[in-house]
Amino acid sequence: MKRAVYVNCDGLCTDWISAERTPALAALSARGLRCAEHRAIFPSVTRASAAAVATGCRPIRHGLHGNRMGLLEDGRIVVRDAGPPDFRGHMRKALGRTLRVPTMSQRVAKQGGFVAYSNVSPGAAYFLDPDEHGEVRHRAGSYGPGGLVVPPLPVKAGLQGDIAMADLFCDEVLRGRPRAISVMWFGDPDLTMHNAPIGSPAHMAALAQIDELVGKVAATVDALRAKGEDILLIVGSDHGHETVGNGINVTAWLDENGYSALREAGQLGFATQGTATLLYAIGEAERVVQSVLGKLKDEPWVGGIATGVELEQLGIAPEGGLVAGISLARKPEPNDFGVAGQRWAAFNGSEFKGLGFGQHGGWGPDETRPFLIVDHPAGKPARRTERTSLIDIAPTILTFLGLPADDMEGKPIAWG
Ligand SMILES: [Zn+2]
Known part of the structure; x- marks a missing residue:
C-alpha cells in the first residue's frame, strides 16, 4: 500500500531554514523538492489553513473564513472563535454544514483511511477532518470514523507536547497502524513565537527542537522505505510570523x-x-x-x-x-x-x-511565506520556483495515491 505523510511545523517561515539552524530540514530540502515560492492563504491563520490543507481549497470554496468568523444566528452576526471544540456545532447550526467541500479524509475513508495527530487548537485539529471520516487525535478530545470515541492524545500544549506527540506518531501510526494519509501538526514554533520575539533565543530553541523532531520522522520513514514501503513524505508549514x-x-x-x-x-x-x-x-x-x-x-x-x-x-x-x-x-x-x-x-x-512578539493573519511579506518540501526516493533533488500553496498539498497526496484530485482549487505538485 502506498501512503503519504504530511508534517506541519506551525508558523515556520521559509527564511529560517538553514544548515545551521535546522539541519534536518536542510538535509530533507537538499534531497527532495523544495518549493521555494510556497504561499499561505488569506487569512494566514491556522484553522482556515488546516481546512485548506485538508480540502485543497481556499476559504472561498471550503467556507471556514479564518481563526474567527461571523456566523448568522437569529438575524445577527455572531463572531465566534473557531478554536474551541464546540465551534463545529455552532457552524453546523448556522450553516447546516462544516466545510463545503470534501476533505482528503473523506476521499480515502474507504481507500486506506486517514489519521491526524495535532498539537494546536482543537478547532485547527478538527478542521483537518471536521465530519469525522477518519481519526483525529487531540488533547481536548479525539474521534475515529463515524464519531467513534478514541482516547485523547496524551500530550500537553507546547514543545514538550510536540516531542511526546512525535514519538507517539512514529510508534502508533508510522510503525504501528499505517493509514493511506497520516498528518502530524506541531504546535511549535508558532506557540513559542506568539510568546517571544522573532529571532530571539527562545525562537531559535523552538526551531531547533522542531527540526530534531522532523529528523526523527524522516528517519522513521527512511527505515520503513528500506523495508520496501512506498511513502511520500511532505513537510511544510501553514504561515510565517511578523x-x-x-x-x-x-x-x-x-x-x-x-x-x-x-x-x-x-x-x-x-x-x-x-x-x-x-x-x-x-x-x-x-x-x-x-x-x-x-x-x-x-x-x-x-x-x-x-x-x-x-x-x-x-x-x-x-x-x-x-x-x-x-x-x-x-x-x-x-x-x-x-x-x-x-x-x-x-x-x-x-x-x-x-x-x-510574533503574529500573523494578513498578507505581509513574511507571514505569507511558509515552506514546503516534498520527499520521495523516486524524486530528484530540485528547487521549484513556480508558486505553490497550501491547497496544492491535498492534490499532490491524492495523485500519489492514485486517486482523483478532482474538484479542488489546488494542483498536484510534480516531484518525480
Ligand atoms: Zn499556524
Whole structure:
C-alpha cells in the first residue's frame, strides 16, 4: 500500500531554514523538492489553513473564513472563535454544514483511511477532518470514523507536547497502524513565537527542537522505505510570523466612529485574525459599509483593504455577511534581533498581548511565506520556483495515491 505523510511545523517561515539552524530540514530540502515560492492563504491563520490543507481549497470554496468568523444566528452576526471544540456545532447550526467541500479524509475513508495527530487548537485539529471520516487525535478530545470515541492524545500544549506527540506518531501510526494519509501538526514554533520575539533565543530553541523532531520522522520513514514501503513524505508549514509593533482595538474603533448601535444590534462587526481583520455587515449596516471603508482607509493601522472581486482573488468570498478583508499596516523597522518589519495587530476588549512578539493573519511579506518540501526516493533533488500553496498539498497526496484530485482549487505538485 502506498501512503503519504504530511508534517506541519506551525508558523515556520521559509527564511529560517538553514544548515545551521535546522539541519534536518536542510538535509530533507537538499534531497527532495523544495518549493521555494510556497504561499499561505488569506487569512494566514491556522484553522482556515488546516481546512485548506485538508480540502485543497481556499476559504472561498471550503467556507471556514479564518481563526474567527461571523456566523448568522437569529438575524445577527455572531463572531465566534473557531478554536474551541464546540465551534463545529455552532457552524453546523448556522450553516447546516462544516466545510463545503470534501476533505482528503473523506476521499480515502474507504481507500486506506486517514489519521491526524495535532498539537494546536482543537478547532485547527478538527478542521483537518471536521465530519469525522477518519481519526483525529487531540488533547481536548479525539474521534475515529463515524464519531467513534478514541482516547485523547496524551500530550500537553507546547514543545514538550510536540516531542511526546512525535514519538507517539512514529510508534502508533508510522510503525504501528499505517493509514493511506497520516498528518502530524506541531504546535511549535508558532506557540513559542506568539510568546517571544522573532529571532530571539527562545525562537531559535523552538526551531531547533522542531527540526530534531522532523529528523526523527524522516528517519522513521527512511527505515520503513528500506523495508520496501512506498511513502511520500511532505513537510511544510501553514504561515510565517511578523513582529507585533502596535495594537488596535477594533471594537472600540467601531464605537468611537459612531457604529456602536449597529455593532450592538449584531449588524456590524469585525472578526480579528491577528495582523488582519474581516469586516461583516448585514441589514441596516449594509448602508454604512462605504463610509466605514472610507474611514478605515485613512487609519494608520490599515495596510490594505480588499472587497468584492479583490476579496475573491484573495481566496475568500464576500458571503455570509463578509464585506471586506483588511491586512494591517507594516512599518519596516527591525525588532531587537534585527528581524525587519513591525505590524499592527487587531484585538477586542482587553485581550491585547504579545507586543514585540510574533503574529500573523494578513498578507505581509513574511507571514505569507511558509515552506514546503516534498520527499520521495523516486524524486530528484530540485528547487521549484513556480508558486505553490497550501491547497496544492491535498492534490499532490491524492495523485500519489492514485486517486482523483478532482474538484479542488489546488494542483498536484510534480516531484518525480
Ligand atoms: Zn499556524
